[in-house]
Amino acid sequence: MALAGPEPGGALDRLIQLLARLPGFGPRSARRAALQLISRRESLMAPLAAALAEALDKVRPCSRCGNLDTMDPCAVCRDPARDAGVVCVVESVGDLWAIERSGAFRGLYHVLGGHLSAIDGIGPDELRIPALIARLGAPLREVVLALNATVDGQTTAHYIAAQLAGRGVAVTRLAHGVPVGGELDYLDDGTLAAALKARRPSAE
């Protein structure tokens, strides 16, 4: 009953229940969002419905790097001005966006889709690590491990560094500057830019 508002099971109720599942939303904020949508039918609700339908139809992971885009390869992979000699490995697309916002990186990316986790049963094959190995070879000269400074993130970075050792590619990590325990997507752009510039060779 806590969610009760519009007629249970009706179109509005379903909309509220789904909005309540978005991160940061609960039943109350979902009700408010639904009312706001309906009160701005033409300026907000119709465009949002169209944008959702379009994203649902067109946005897919890039088959090369795992970034999300309406085209495959994605805009980053297609950009001839980017340095194909450096690939930055990130856990999530949100981290990729954070690094792009820093403006400090002009290479390509590789999105793992998470981190190694014994508890969650996530191993290398769940993480697009084989796909990363498959990208080795010319022109690739450096892999930047930009994983979260969490235990799982650093475990994942160690694992990848070991896999890449002796394969003719430099493996670097973000410099200290990333707070211990911090997640990339919460950093200000300047900190992230500094950490990228001061990146150092990776110890296994």
Added chain:
Amino acid sequence: MALAGPEPGGALDRLIQLLARLPGFGPRSARRAALQLISRRESLMAPLAAALAEALDKVRPCSRCGNLDTMDPCAVCRDPARDAGVVCVVESVGDLWAIERSGAFRGLYHVLGGHLSAIDGIGPDELRIPALIARLGAPLREVVLALNATVDGQTTAHYIAAQLAGRGVAVTRLAHGVPVGGELDYLDDGTLAAALKARRPSAE
């Protein structure tokens, strides 16, 4: 650039910009919500797109009371078990939902769509007050003014009470119990139920 994430102007960027306009959301939470939607394409994104499209197509204000529903009259107005002798006047559909959640009211509603506001240029005709006057006559015996305990809400209640005076209908207000300055939608259900049960005749 603060919103930058996916390719500017692309389908994902548009989705994030629209999500960022929902109440309680900003650029960062909108980016997270978009990523969550895409990572739960079948279980969340597709149902939300469908629910939005359906609500956009079908949800309309009830022509009698202003409630939102897929049918007109709405489920409350159509319910023969509700007491058509009592109409509860509220500012918004969110307030109507809050009173329904309290379970303490079995009459009908009248949604004003806001409150009188000199600053915002909102007068009686913008508020469905004429439509409320038009509902007077048998079987209506009581109008409960359940407006927010804000200055504007109480000004609106005074104005409506004056309009209804001498027209053969009892005009009541929610009892004290609603905190001064409080908004109905933020009250716990028990407080709202108590305030409804102890409602008193309205002084103009």
